[in-house]
Amino acid sequence: MKARLWIGLLCIGVLVGLATTFRVYTAGFDVYAKTDILVWTMPLAAYIFLSLTSSGLAFCCSIPVIFNIKRYEIIEKRTVFLEISVLLGAFVCLILHLGSPLKVFYLILSPNLASPLWWLATLYGIYLLVLLMSFQKIHSGKTSKPLCATAFFIAIGTATVLGWLVGMTDARPTLNPNFLSVFFPLSAFACGLAAILVFSLLTAHFSGKQIPEERMAVYNDIAKLFGVMAGVTLLLTLWRTIVGVTSSSSLEFAAFRHMVKSVSFNIELWLGLVLPFVLMMIPSVRKSTAGKLTATVLFMVGMFAGRLEVILSGEIMPLGAMAEGRADFVNYLPTIWEVFVALFGISVVLLVYTLGDRYLQLDAVHE
Amino acid sequence: MPKYAMVIDLQRCVGCGACSIACRSENNVPEGVYWSHKITETVGTFPDVWFHYIPTLCNHCDNPPCVRGCPTRAMHKQENGITMHDTKKCIGCRYCQFNCPYGVIYFNWKKPHEYWRENQALLKGGTSSPAEEVREVGGKVVPYYNPERDETLAGIRPKGVVEKCTFCDHLVKKGELPRCVEACPADARIFGDLDNPKSQVSLLLGQFRPFRLKEQLGTEPKVYYIRNFNPAHHHSTKGEV
Numbered sequence: 346m347k348a349r350l351w352i353g354l355l356c357i358g359v360l361v362g363l364a365t366t367f368r369v370y371t372a373g374f375d376v377y378a379k380t381d382i383l384v385w386t387m388p389l390a391a392y393i394f395l396s397l398t399s400s401g402l403a404f405c406c407s408i409p410v411i412f413n414i415k416r417y418e419i420i421e422k423r424t425v426f427l428e429i430s431v432l433l434g435a436f437v438c439l440i441l442h443l444g445s446p447l448k449v450f451y452l453i454l455s456p457n458l459a460s461p462l463w464w465l466a467t468l469y470g471i472y473l474l475v476l477l478m479s480f481q482k483i484h485s486g487k488t489s490k491p492l493c494a495t496a497f498f499i500a501i502g503t504a505t506v507l508g509w510l511v512g513m514t515d516a517r518p519t520l521n522p523n524f525l526s527v528f529f530p531l532s533a534f535a536c537g538l539a540a541i542l543v544f545s546l547l548t549a550h551f552s553g554k555q556i557p558e559e560r561m562a563v564y565n566d567i568a569k570l571f572g573v574m575a576g577v578t579l580l581l582t583l584w585r586t587i588v589g590v591t592s593s594s595s596l597e598f599a600a601f602r603h604m605v606k607s608v609s610f611n612i613e614l615w616l617g618l619v620l621p622f623v624l625m626m627i628p629s630v631r632k633s634t635a636g637k638l639t640a641t642v643l644f645m646v647g648m649f650a651g652r653l654e655v656i657l658s659g660e661i662m663p664l665g666a667m668a669e670g671r672a673d674f675v676n677y678l679p680t681i682w683e684v685f686v687a688l689f690g691i692s693v694v695l696l697v698y699t700l701g702d703r704y705l706q707l708d709a710v711h712e
Numbered sequence: 713m714p715k716y717a718m719v720i721d722l723q724r725c726v727g728c729g730a731c732s733i734a735c736r737s738e739n740n741v742p743e744g745v746y747w748s749h750k751i752t753e754t755v756g757t758f759p760d761v762w763f764h765y766i767p768t769l770c771n772h773c774d775n776p777p778c779v780r781g782c783p784t785r786a787m788h789k790q791e792n793g794i795t796m797h798d799t800k801k802c803i804g805c806r807y808c809q810f811n812c813p814y815g816v817i818y819f820n821w822k823k824p825h826e827y828w829r830e831n832q833a834l835l836k837g838g839t840s841s842p843a844e845e846v847r848e849v850g851g852k853v854v855p856y857y858n859p860e861r862d863e864t865l866a867g868i869r870p871k872g873v874v875e876k877c878t879f880c881d882h883l884v885k886k887g888e889l890p891r892c893v894e895a896c897p898a899d900a901r902i903f904g905d906l907d908n909p910k911s912q913v914s915l916l917l918g919q920f921r922p923f924r925l926k927e928q929l930g931t932e933p934k935v936y937y938i939r940n941f942n943p944a945h946h947h948s949t950k951g952e953v
Contacts (some may be wrong), residue, residue: 372822373821373822373823373871374819374821374822374871374872375821375822377821379819379821381744381809381815381818381819384806384809384810384819385806385810442805443803443804443805443872444802444803444804444805444806444819444820444871444872444873444874445802445803445804445872445873446803446804448784448800448801448802448803448804449803451784451786451801451803452783452784452803454784455784455785455786455801456783456784456785457780457782457783457784457785459780460780460781460782460783460807461781462781462782462783462805462807463783463784466783510807513781514777514781514810514811515777515811515813515929515930515931516777516810516811516812516813516814517810659810660810663815664812664813664814664815665751665768665812665813665814665815665816665925665926666746666749666750666751666768666814666815666816667815668751668815669749669750669751669752
């Protein structure tokens with residue numbers, strides 16, 4: 346009964362998303378809080394959040410394959426399926442960001458190899474294909490080492506190219522490709538670890554099954570690793586903040602200094618990084634299921650806000666002729682339709698995952 | 713093959729905006745989109761103030777970030793130096809907008825020229841609706857529609873794609889000057905071939921000390937500004953303590 350209610354709720358989420366899609370493509374993109382200043386907003390932030398989480402899951406999945414730590418094999422199937430679910434949700438958000446998504450075949454007909462966006466689209470296409478093949482193999486009870494290793498290297502590619510894409514813009518020196526190409530994969534890894542814990546623990550809780558000791562030991566390891574990665578993400582964010590706040594260069598840091606006062610930045614820093622890190626440093630909290638869940642859910646909320654903060658900090662200062670008649674900084678508040686896009690993506694992730702969990706025996710381990 | 717550039721003489725420019733109006737008519741530019749625009753700045757404290765006015769348009773950079781970033785080569789360089797956009801290939805990712813340091817690329821968030829699509833008359837039975845007016849004069853979406861624009865680019869760019877100045881490539885192709893240049897009553901805009909040492913643009917760039925917007929970025933803009941206008945003068949002074 347509970348499962349049906351849950352699936353029903355997710356279906357409503359998807360239906361709201363489809364209605365949003367209809368609205369966006371009939372009424373126009375001005376249903377978003379976008380202007381020619383804020384060209385990338387919440388739908389793209391949701392895409393970045395989900396796609397990086399998927400890359401992070403690929404890093405986790407590679408632990409038994411690349412680093413040969415065999416006991417992590419018990420989470421491999423669930424992780425690969427979660428990667429697919431999260432990636433599908435990311436694609437949903439991306440489609441609703443694009444003005445003319447039906448023309449994406451020009452990525453093949455008229456490729457621009459100098460464009461990070463072309464590389465990103467290509468890598469994600471291959472990534473999804475590799476993941477599907479990898480899952481199919483695991484599902485048939487076999488190991489998928491070459492495919493899993495390929496997914497790992499592509500995930501490094503996608504997370505770093507995303508840093509190149511957002512950072513390599515001559516127009517917006519606030520966004521630094523050297524920083525983002527390091528920050529994105531590392532925070533993605535933390536997101537991937539958090540996602541495994543959230544999904545695995547909640548699935549076990551709602552199914553009413555006792556988590557076997559061997560599996561719980563792996564989750565405890567992941568929680569430790571998550572604590573470390575949350576700390577690394579916090580450290581990088583702190584340095585970005587220290588440099589941004591103390592630098593005298595307004596060209597590079599004025600927009601970031603403005604963002605430091607924003608809701609999204611403070612959610613990211615305090616709720617999403619400091620609090621989870623502190624929680625994970627306390628052994629008793631780290632070992633408890635509630636502690637793990639609190640820290641990882643907070644981290645994921647913080648990272649969602651963080652992805653939004655990163656792209657907004659590149660945009661809020663109007664450039665060139667666009668600054669004409671405008672304030673030094675523009676403010677952003679998402680419209681209900683943008684929130685629906687993010688909910689659509691998340692609903693797709695949850696629905697695909699729930700169906701997979703129900704019908705595909707995600708706890709199975711290959712030979 | 714020529715390499716086109718534009719020189720804007722700030723001393724001749726009176727800021728009348730004729731360039732922008734001519735551009736809108738020539739290129740069927742919708743509301744909220746400015747292929748030809750301006751940067752203004754007021755400096756000083758009353759009564760000692762001055763107003764600066766810089767006309768802007770796409771800089772047709774030699775090293776354009778918008779072209780480098782476009783994943784489908786919708787934004788591309790022509791051999792004559794014009795940065796051109798192909799509406800058909802544009803997927804509406806807006807990476808060119810994100811990449812352009814000059815803020816001269818616009819996105820069609822909704823159906824362009826919405827006003828002229830309305831079927832409701834201001835006074836029912838008294839006035840015609842905007843859509844009726846368009847039909848009456850045989851226009852396409854807008855009554856003042858210029859069909860010539862269709863020759864090299866979609867006459868009206870659809871919802872979901874970007875658009876920007878093309879140096880009126882459809883006119884240049886026929887040996888005519890861009891419409892903003894033609895329309896300028898003060899001859900403040902001078903267009904020509906940079907590769908021809910005898911062209912007016914080459915002569916002016918040799919004669920004056922030009923500047924370009926955000927030169928430090930290395931984008932190599934092809935819109936040059938000369939003769940920054942300032943009629944103010946001051947008496948010889950060494951200041952005070």
